[in-house]
Amino acid sequence: MTSRRAFVASLCATLPVFSFDQLAAATTLGFRFVNVAREAGLHAKTIFGGERTNRLLLETTGCGCAFFDYDNDGWLDIFLVNGTRFETTWPAGQAPVSRLYKNNRDGTFTDVTAKAGVARTGWGQGVCAGDYDNDGFDDLFVSYWGECSLWHNNGDGTFTDVARKSGVACGRAGMRRWNTGCAFVDYDRDGRLDLFVANYIDFDPATVAVPESGKCLYRGLRVACGPPGLQGGKNILFHNNGDGTFADVSEKSGVLKTAGTYGLGVLVSDFDNDGWPDIYVANDSTSSTLYKNNHDGTFTDVAIEAGAAYSADGKSQAGMGVSAADYDCDGNLDIVKTNFAGDTSSLYRNVGKMVFDDQTFQAGLGRNTRFLGWGVSFGDFDNDGWADILMCNGHVYPEVGETARESGYRERKVVYRNLGNGKFADVSTESGPGILETVSARGCAIGDFDNDGDLDVLVNCTNDVPQLLRCDQTAGNHWLKLKLIGTKSNCSAIGARVYCTTGSHRQMDEVRSGGSYISQSDFRIHFGLGVAESAEIEIRWPSGTVDKLTAKADRILTVREGQAP
């Protein structure tokens, strides 16, 4: 390992009075986040239910967001899902719509929503990207309570909603499905991206008890009811037919056979290193789901047996967002999941062969219980070669009000720094004003919008403008970013695995659609390199192709499948 951490570790040999943890945690953080949303031009407010009270659970869960490069100019653009309100008549032209912002490559963005044709009003939920038709332009799937949108990227700056035509509208007669997290995934490795859509509740506002009934109390407050007690939704898996249409294979694939429901965050990764993508779903108030890919077009939910379904004490948690990384660099992708207030987040260490060990407490994530977590992402914010964690928070119920403390409706974020020894230090208070600003955060995506070699954060906040947290890295560590383009594999390279070796330190990550809380992060894979000035890269494409290369640090490298430089 070649980083500041190595230096700190070497100090431990001569300063036995202090533990490694203490020394590592005490070093200068090396990064800080500043909210630049306003200067960047992200002015549109996300509307989602009542601002002070919510009568229905649908008003509480908020929207996702995406960092993706829709025009292939090498700069991340932004998509922010929007919601609406019950019993509100919007003046013409003022109804809230999801927003697409084009990156101006100077730290600012231009709202191109209307021009791109993606303006849609409704109860928008999650978003995920993927080039489902392999035309070289990433498309967008946006989930809704009700019919979903599949925005086909026309390659000319415009999009067309082809959800109905493609068969992925997710509607259901007589009941509006509450579709949430989503991910494009080539589950059968045929080179075409399929689509997974999590479902929360089959939600009918007419039949759900309301707060006035007094049946649903939180801290003595009358609040929106559910999800426990409400009819859980069924997840959907669509198979890409290769002709612009999809077939619902939920039943055939075994996706409907799961112990958990109330699905929110979706995470696709190859957890058992068998080369096939598995699907993890963070379920609210029940056991999480881990669909193991059986390599034959079917999945089996193994979450409970795998030890990734419950908390360390066997309790169902209110799973919201979810992210994966090999945080301990042992060659297995681990999981972090955000949960409800009064509970901790979950850190499941993958010990191999589809077995997870809940390391929440051992790793130092057990001390924060006052936050209610949503968007979450692993990311090497200080580029030291170890994945840190960022969590976005905000209470579900506006009724809890604003307090001087950190556990009101608006909450600050939490940043955990990876100490490189299986443990994390809470460095939130040192991570800059963008972290400490309290908002009601929901979706969150990470990506390097200014291409300066560190990971920035996009946050969608309920009934508020978004946050764009620019990461300012001061540690001086090196980095490497890889933009992968599939040729035999899907064009977005979703599912490609990349190993990055610097000396004896080997990192690993995958190109992923969806993730966090119903959001889409940068497809480009980012590695912090510490003091290393180059790295050995190995790319394992979904097709089975393996590319190897040596890459110099501090650059964004584009690699086409089978054509490594």
Add this chain to the structure above:
Amino acid sequence: MIVRALVISAALFTGAAVAQSTLSQIESRARDLKARGDAPGALAAWEEAAKLDPKSAAIQDEIGFLLAVLNRGGEALQHFQHAIELDPKFAPAHYHLGVAFWLAQDPGRAIPELQAAVAADSKNFEYRFFLGDAFNATQHYREALPELTAVTTANPKHSEAWNQLGLARQNTGDLDGAVDAYRRAVALNPANLDARNNFGFMLVNTGKAEQGMAQFRAILASDPNNPMARVNIGFAHLQKSELDEAERDFRDVIRRDPRSAIAHYDLAVALKQRDDLEGSKAELQQAIAIDPRLAEAHYTLGIIHWQSGEFDAAAKELSAATEISPDYAQAYFMLGTALKQKGDLGGAETALRAAIRLNATDPGPYNTLGQVLRVKGDEAGSKQAFEQAAKVKERKEAELGKMLQKK
């Protein structure tokens, strides 16, 4: 034979009549002395009576009672026990013996005697009330319920009986029933501040924090230094997540009474809710130093150690909680979890099975047991535990579902 028998009987009757007459006079004098508060005099008189009628359980009981009044507890016990030997169904002796054991802080021997008293005279209000009270005091709330239900039926005007029934209901999960019982207790005797405190506490616990607060304020209006009311006002703030106010109230109680274990405990809970684990730990340690038998403090301290990844220390505290309170299902559950995480799978299994035995409606211990059995290689057992958890959860959700659907 018949004539002889009659003669003997007559002779015996005559002799007894003479002795009875003397005994009556002594008993009368003894009662008179007792009524006048002359315990030594009354004792002497009853001892005199005992010489005349050494087989009388009632006289032995009276002697025992007066010895107890004169703080000669050891001797009192002997006389109560002697009375029971003479007449095993003599209810007052069982009752007095039970009370004597209770006062000697020996509930294990007190409760069976009180039960015997009730068995011998089930209509006696006092016996049943004391038995119910004793069950409550020893946290045997389920056993207390029928006794206290009976006494409130027999005497619906007794405020304290309702108060104790409320306590039993509260601790057996009948929260609405508890609120009702406390409400009656307060209505019957507005000066029953203990009942008012309990009433307020339950209102807070059932989501009516403001109404609960009003009860505590009423207590402070008549007793400004009432420590429990002050603690409970803090508790009400705690329930409303008004942590600053709760902390202020608990610190105020501690300032007035630094030896208030419950205030230290509640302050610890407030601090824990804001994730100040070190501050919380310090308050819990103080609470335990003051009252080592405060099971909740051991439990919460165990949870803090657990959250911090200190599983040995967590197990120690959780184990202490279960020793103090053998019915503490949640403590067994978390003990099992901590033991699992520190690698003591056998200990974890035992603790989790105890948790399930005490509360079969919580899916958590089943799931954790499933995890333990999986690691132990018992795949079938593991699967069964997970399935049981799923069933329990499903049942709970079905009940909740019925409640939440409008139609």
